[in-house]
Amino acid sequence: MKARDEVDLRDMTIDDLSAVYHLGEELFLNHQQPILYRIWDAYEVTGYFNSDPEFCLVAEDNGQVGGFALGTIFEKQGSAWKYGYVAWLGVRAEYRRRGLGARLYKELEKRMQKQGVRMVIMDTEEHRQDAVAFFHRMGFKERESHLWMAKTLRRSASPRRLEPVDKRTVKVMHFHQPTAVVLPRQDRGEQQR
Numbered sequence: 325m326k327a328r329d330e331v332d333l334r335d336m337t338i339d340d341l342s343a344v345y346h347l348g349e350e351l352f353l354n355h356q357q358p359i360l361y362r363i364w365d366a367y368e369v370t371g372y373f374n375s376d377p378e379f380c381l382v383a384e385d386n387g388q389v390g391g392f393a394l395g396t397i398f399e400k401q402g403s404a405w406k407y408g409y410v411a412w413l414g415v416r417a418e419y420r421r422r423g424l425g426a427r428l429y430k431e432l433e434k435r436m437q438k439q440g441v442r443m444v445i446m447d448t449e450e451h452r453q454d455a456v457a458f459f460h461r462m463g464f465k466e467r468e469s470h471l472w473m474a475k476t477l478r479r480s481a482s483p484r485r486l487e488p489v490d491k492r493t494v495k496v497m498h499f500h501q502p503t504a505v506v507l508p509r510q511d512r513g514e515q516q517r
């Protein structure tokens with residue numbers, strides 16, 4: 325394993341798609357409590373690679389993908405600001421706490437800021453303490469309470485015979501992210517951190 329600053333950060337290429345997907349499987353699917361409302365699948369990797377290649381980064385160490393970041397930017401009607409979204413950021417377990425996640429995030433942020441982004445957003449579940457602590461360290465703050473709700477539907481043999489859903493199957497999950505960081509205007513120079 326290379327020393328912490330020697331791991332290469334670079335654009336994701338088509339040859340990385342499989343490695344990134346499989347690392348994401350380890351990080352996001354086999355995790356005890358995956359993010360239920362966003363599913364890691366091959367389309368996440370190919371989709372972001374196709375739509376936002378400049379926001380798809382990998383950290384490579386001796387041919388092995390040690391971490392990756394996938395993001396995008398968007399605009400909102402009625403807002404003059406551009407927003408960045410960190411969709412997936414992951415670092416292989418054995419590479420953690422060596423600054424790789426921070427390097428990946430900061431590179432993503434730099435690229436977003438160059439495109440005029442004023443606020444970066446990420447979301448995660450409250451209990452993922454590593455991610456919450458990491459994004460706090462990157463300067464993120466909770467913006468607002470966010471609630472998502474889920475309802476389990478009973479199986480039905482025939483689509484015509486839909487049965488009423490038992491009230492006990494309706495679950496409400498409290499969830500306090502997304503968190504966001506506001507970036508200074510590009511022309512004001514250096515970032516706040």
Ligand SMILES: CC(C)(COP(=O)(O)OP(=O)(O)OC[C@H]1O[C@@H](n2cnc3c(N)ncnc32)[C@H](O)[C@@H]1OP(=O)(O)O)[C@@H](O)C(=O)NCCC(=O)NCCS
Pocket residue numbers: 351411412413414415416419420421422423424425426427447448452453454455457458459461
């Ligand atoms: C979140 C994650 C990307 C962090 O990657 P990392 O390479 O370990 O992060 P860094 O080494 O750059 O950490 C930077 C700082 O963040 C904070 N931090 C990172 N992981 C932390 C943890 N587990 N507990 C507390 N603070 C943590 C620390 O302040 C750290 O600085 P320090 O090591 O000098 O104390 C990594 O833990 C991960 O892949 N988690 C699983 C996937 C995930 O939840 N992704 C985010 C949602 S998509």
